Amino acid sequence: MITLPDKYKLAHLPTPIEALKQQYGANLYVKRDDLTGMELSGNKVRKLEYLVHDAKQKGCQVLITCGGIQSNHARATAVAAVKAGMKAHLVLRYDGDSLPRRGNVFIERQFGAKITIISPQQYRDVEQIMADLAADYAKEGLKAYPIRVGASNAIGNFGYINAFNEILEDERRYGVSFDTIVCTIGSGGTYSGLFLGNYLTGAGKRIVGINICDTADYFKTEVGRIANQTLQLLGKPADLVAEQFEIIDGFAGRGYALSTDQEIEFFKQIVKQEGILFDPVYTGKAFRGLVTTLTEVPQKIVDKPNGNVLFVHTGGLFAVFSKEDLFY
C-alpha cells in the first residue's frame, strides 16, 4: 500500500469486480469504475477527490476545466463542484452551430456549471484561456483552480494510485490475483496512476493501456511526463522512461469520439453477450482492443494462457446518451 495525501470524499468506493461470461483465452474480470457514482460516474471522480481537496486547501471557490463537448471529466467536475460547495466553469471544444442539449451537457446545465464554447482552433490555447478566466475571477474576488484536460496531472494521478491500492484489497476480498490490469487511455492519468501503484508497491503485475486517440508513442511520452511529476511530488526519484510503459496501438479507429461501423457492431454484440454497457468513445474501443489482442497476440496482454486479466471500466455512460442515433 502506498500512503497518499488526504482527499475530499466524492466517489462510492470500493467499486465491485465482476467475472465476464466469455473469456477469450484469459480469465477476464471487469472493475466497475462506471459505478463510482450516478452523476459522478466513471474514472474522473477518483482524480477529482484529490484535486478538490487541494483546491479547498488553497482556498479556491471555482473549479475551471476543459475538454471535448461531451467530456465526462467536465461533467464530473460540474457535479463535484456542487457537492463541494464550489462553482464550475467548463471550457468545451465544439465546432457545431448550436450547443447540444443531450448527454453530459444536459447534466452540466442542470448542475449550474458555466459553459464557454471554443472552436477546435482556439482549443490549442486552452491552457491560456483557462488562465485568463482564472484572472477574471480574481478580479471578482474569487480564487479559481484550473484543472488540465482529463484531470491528468501530478495530483490527479493519486486517484488511480488509490485505485491500485483498492485492487490489492479486492484481490483478498475476491480471492483472486490479477496478472494484468488493462485500462483505456484518453489523457493518460488512469494508466499513470495504475502504473505508479504497481511500480511503488513492487506488486509485479503488468499494466497495459489501450489508447483511443493519438498514438501509443505519444502516450508513452505523455504518461512518463505526468507519472514523473507525481513521483517528484511524492519525493521519489522521477526517472521513468517511455520504454517502461505497455501501450497497445491500433484501436483509436477514426480518432477521438469518432466511431466506425465495426466498433458499433462490436458494442451491440458485447452488450447482449455480457450485460454490461460500454461507451463508444472510450471503454468500447479499448475493450474491443483487449478482446482482439487476446485473440490474436495474447502475449501482449498476459504471459500465460488463462491468466487473470482485470479490465477497468472507466465509465462514459452519459456519452452513450449523446450518441444513441449511432446504435439504430
Ligand SMILES: *Cc1c(COP(=O)(O)O)cnc(C)c1O
Ligand atoms: C476520461 C476517460 C477515460 C480515459 O482516462 P484518462 O485517465 O484520461 O486516460 C476512459 N474512459 C472514460 C469513460 C473517460 O471518461
